[in-house]
Amino acid sequence: MPEGPTHSTGAGAGPPTGTRPTGPDGATGPAGADRRRVTIGQDPRRTGHLHDHVGQTQAPTTPATPAAPGPRGRLADRRSTVDALLRHSPAQPLFRLLATRRLAVLAYHGIEDPRTFALQMARLVRIARPVSLARIEQAVHDGRPLPARSVLVTFDDGDRTVLTEALPVLTRLQIPAAAFVVTEHVDGDRPFWWAEAAFLATHGGTARSLVGCPPGAVVRRLKALPDPDRRTALAELRESAGARAPRREQLTRDDLLTLHRSGVAVGNHTAGHPCLDRCEDDTVQDEITRSHDALTSWLGGEAPTAFAYPNGNFDGRADTLLRRLGYRVGFLFDHRHDRLLPGQPLRISRLRVNSTTSRDRFDTILSGLHPAVHRLRGGV
Ligand SMILES: [Zn+2]
Numbered sequence: 001m002p003e004g005p006t007h008s009t010g011a012g013a014g015p016p017t018g019t020r021p022t023g024p025d026g027a028t029g030p031a032g033a034d035r036r037r038v039t040i041g042q043d044p045r046r047t048g049h050l051h052d053h054v055g056q057t058q059a060p061t062t063p064a065t066p067a068a069p070g071p072r073g074r075l076a077d078r079r080s081t082v083d084a085l086l087r088h089s090p091a092q093p094l095f096r097l098l099a100t101r102r103l104a105v106l107a108y109h110g111i112e113d114p115r116t117f118a119l120q121m122a123r124l125v126r127i128a129r130p131v132s133l134a135r136i137e138q139a140v141h142d143g144r145p146l147p148a149r150s151v152l153v154t155f156d157d158g159d160r161t162v163l164t165e166a167l168p169v170l171t172r173l174q175i176p177a178a179a180f181v182v183t184e185h186v187d188g189d190r191p192f193w194w195a196e197a198a199f200l201a202t203h204g205g206t207a208r209s210l211v212g213c214p215p216g217a218v219v220r221r222l223k224a225l226p227d228p229d230r231r232t233a234l235a236e237l238r239e240s241a242g243a244r245a246p247r248r249e250q251l252t253r254d255d256l257l258t259l260h261r262s263g264v265a266v267g268n269h270t271a272g273h274p275c276l277d278r279c280e281d282d283t284v285q286d287e288i289t290r291s292h293d294a295l296t297s298w299l300g301g302e303a304p305t306a307f308a309y310p311n312g313n314f315d316g317r318a319d320t321l322l323r324r325l326g327y328r329v330g331f332l333f334d335h336r337h338d339r340l341l342p343g344q345p346l347r348i349s350r351l352r353v354n355s356t357t358s359r360d361r362f363d364t365i366l367s368g369l370h371p372a373v374h375r376l377r378g379g380v
Helices: 071-087 090-101 113-126 135-143 160-175 193-201 215-224 227-240 254-260 279-300 316-324 360-369 371-375
Strands: 102-108 150-157 178-180 264-268 304-310 329-331
Touching: 071 090, 071 360, 071 371, 090 102, 090 360, 090 371, 113 150, 113 160, 113 304, 113 360, 135 150, 135 264, 135 329, 150 160, 160 227, 160 254, 160 264, 193 215, 193 227, 215 227, 227 264, 254 264, 264 279, 279 316, 360 371
Parallel strands: 102 150, 150 178, 178 264, 264 304, 304 329
Antiparallel strands: none
């Protein structure tokens, strides 16, 4: 997920109001879109519309709601128009061609719209070549590029809908995947901290470091704080709110084994999902090794070899530790393709997507056109 400086809502990004992209972004710029004036009413990075953690507190089977009348409905309509314009723009075929020589790693979180997710996966099988995490690790190890159109499906956090909603689709279509798990939640029913904080902030919760922060911006503010301050603020929110956040059934150890044996590799996403670059040295070490040890034990002694940075925030101290622990690949959340032979295996780029992403946007994300427009708009 990204909210805050590094985690923008890339999957929801489109050109801003009145923006006229001025030219191709180097070799991958949207050569056709640059001459087309596209308009969108609101920067989704500010709305949290497709923030990586959005949807995880909702019922997993809630379908995407149609655009309602009023400003929100009009905004959704404009986004759809922009997505359609991009997908049918002259740039799309060129981008699609270039993308065949790039690695696409899709970064999902929970599955809020199982039906759309199934359509996305069916499309993936038609237009790309799903590969496993092990295949990428092998390519890195051998120094041999992956086949053209390679794509890996990943899920961050370990939301239970990965098991209940995604796995049946992946199994039916024989698509390998990887799930990066926040181990403190395994076998429990606590909500993830960002979902809890968002709930508490809308139920009267306050904290000294959140003074003046509107409830809708609390998670972003918390992610930007030094980690000890984030933990203090969470404790204060719990103390002061008028209600407790609803419980949420989480994956169990048995579920992890089921995923593991069903072609969904299980990777490390830290114990409690802090932004590592905001943590003290000891916390970086503790967060990574605790989850590493837990996963190794739960998976029958098989140590995880893949890591996903919480919030996508790379940290050099973590990188050093991951190498020492034998990790072969690490993943960012930067809304970019990577090379078919990733140049920095512990910093592999990923594309932001979720289960409500429309067909138009899904195609332009896969082609790289959407990420290029996102960057032209200043997105990170
Ligand atoms: Zn995450």
